[in-house]
Amino acid sequence: xxxxxxxxxxxxxxxxxxxxxxxxxxxxxxxxxxxxxxxxxxxxxxxxxxxxxxxxxxxxxxxxxxxxxxxxxxxxxxxxxxxxxxxxxxxxxxxxxxxxxxxxxxxxxxxxxxxxxxxxxxxxxxxxxxxxxxxxxxxxxxxxxxxxxxxxxxxxxxxxxxxxxxxxxxxxxxxxxxxxxxxxxxxxxxxxxxxxxxxxxxxxxxxxxxxxxxxxxxxxxxxxxxxxxxxxxxxxxxxxxxxxxxxxxxxxxxxxxxxxxxxxxxxxxxxxxxxxxxxxxxxxxxxxxxxxxxxxxx
Numbered sequence: 001x002x003x004x005x006x007x008x009x010x011x012x013x014x015x016x017x018x019x020x021x022x023x024x025x026x027x028x029x030x031x032x033x034x035x036x037x038x039x040x041x042x043x044x045x046x047x048x049x050x051x052x053x054x055x056x057x058x059x060x061x062x063x064x065x066x067x068x069x070x071x072x073x074x075x076x077x078x079x080x081x082x083x084x085x086x087x088x089x090x091x092x093x094x095x096x097x098x099x100x101x102x103x104x105x106x107x108x109x110x111x112x113x114x115x116x117x118x119x120x121x122x123x124x125x126x127x128x129x130x131x132x133x134x135x136x137x138x139x140x141x142x143x144x145x146x147x148x149x150x151x152x153x154x155x156x157x158x159x160x161x162x163x164x165x166x167x168x169x170x171x172x173x174x175x176x177x178x179x180x181x182x183x184x185x186x187x188x189x190x191x192x193x194x195x196x197x198x199x200x201x202x203x204x205x206x207x208x209x210x211x212x213x214x215x216x217x218x219x220x221x222x223x224x225x226x227x228x229x230x231x232x233x234x235x236x237x238x239x240x241x242x243x244x245x246x247x248x249x250x251x252x253x254x255x256x257x258x259x260x261x262x263x264x265x266x267x268x269x270x271x272x273x274x275x276x277x278x279x280x281x282x283x284x285x286x287x288x289x290x291x292x293x294x295x296x297x298x
Contacts, residue, residue, distance in 0.1 A: 027099045028122040030115065032134020035106040036211035038069050040135045046070050048132050053098030056091050058114060062105045074101075084114045088121055095127050107136050112156040112182055137210050138180050141237035144217050145178070145205035149242050152178035158191060165191070169198040176242040185232045192229070195240060196222045201286035203241040209234035223290040227271045257282035257289060261296035 029048050034040040049055060049072050056079035057063035063076060077094075079087050079102065094100050102109045102118060108131075109115035123129050138154055153175050158165045172179050179199075183191045188206075195204070199222070206218040206225050218228050222240075260281045264274040271293060278289035 025125075025127045026095045026097070027128045027130055028095060028119065029099065029101040029130050029132050030109050030119060031101045031103045031132040032108045032136070033063075033066060033103050033106060034211070035135045035137050035140070036209065036215070038066060040211060041066065041070065042132070042134060045132055045134055046072070049074055049101055049103075051099065052101040054091070054094045055101045055103060056087070056118070058104040058109075063103055079114060079118065081114050084117055088118060091118060092121060092125060095122060095125070101132075108134060111136070111138070111154075135211070137182070137207075137235075137237045140210050141205065141207040141217075141239050142178065142180060144207065145239040146219050147178055147203060147205060147239055147241050149176070149178040152180050152239070155179060155181040157182045157184075158187075158194075160187070162190070162194065165194050166198055169194055173199055174243050176244070178242055179240040181238050181240075183236045183238060185234055185236065188229055188232045188236050189226065191238070192222060192226045195238075196226065196287055196290060199240060199243075201290065205239040207237045207239070208232070210237060221286060223275055223286060224272055226290075257284050257292040258296060261292045264293075265296055265298075 029052060031045055031048060032042075033045065049067065049070075052074060055063065055067075055074050055076050057076050058078075058080045060076045060078050066072075067074070067076075077087070077091070079091065091100060102115055104113040104115070107113070110119065119129050138152075142152055153172060155168065155172065158168050158181055181191075192206075195202075201221050201223050204218075204220065204222050204225055206229065208214070208216045208218075208229075212234070214234060218225055220228070257278050260278050261274065264277055269277065271290075274293050275286060275289045278284060278292060279286055282289070282292075284292070
């Protein structure tokens with residue numbers, strides 16, 4: 001014989017304000033998606049994207065490719081840099097009735113991509129926020145860079161304006177850990193030149209189109225990377241060695257690096273061979289040698 005009321009019946013006698021704090025609210029899942037190869041998706045990622053009631057995607061066209069590959073029919077809504085604030089109310093309202101997944105074009109949301117505001121507002125509203133970790137261009141690039149260091153500093157995308165870009169690079173010039181940054185193809189040449197100017201001719205790994213069809217990893221010096229990526233395509237992740245005892249020799253009196261550069265241009269030397277020869281013959285740093293070589297161009 002029952003002596004009390006059941007749990008479901010008891011819920012009707014609890015004030016609504018108490019019930020909201022006692023019953024678990026919906027979950028915002030911050031979901032990592034493949035950065036190129038769709039086979040890098042996790043089992044948990046697929047399950048979560050199938051089970052949530054809504055997916056907030058940076059670019060719905062790109063996310064649809066992933067959903068189509070794994071036969072996921074969950075509704076999509078756009079959430080990107082230009083509408084992130086105006087879309088917040090609607091996504092928070094969706095969280096009141098079901099779980100929501102946040103994804104970007106590739107990798108983890110909130111890492112040089114939209115997501116911080118939504119995460120903060122969802123948490124403030126009492127919703128649980130859970131990470132569904134996935135591929136990351138940052139760790140992928142560091143792992144294949146061949147550069148060692150005690151950790152790394154992630155800079156993200158540098159500013160578009162040259163003055164601000166140089167200032168951002170100067171702020172990490174003395175950093176002894178690896179420095180990792182992102183760059184777009186139309187700015188990679190200017191970025192590498194600014195790295196050479198502010199950080200010197202350090203060792204560098206430039207990863208292009210990670211996990212995609214035309215994946216490439218260049219390892220060498222900054223000056224060599226500038227020459228290698230003369231006609232760049234794709235998205236780039238750059239890993240730069242930390243500050244150390246970089247080359248800073250001073251040219252002796254009577255030796256002109258500019259004269260050496262002019263002679264080498266007359267001989268038809270390549271940029272790579274010319275920089276090496278200027279360093280050796282004029283006793284200057286690789287950074288100064290590369291500047292002289294560029295200045296000597298007709």
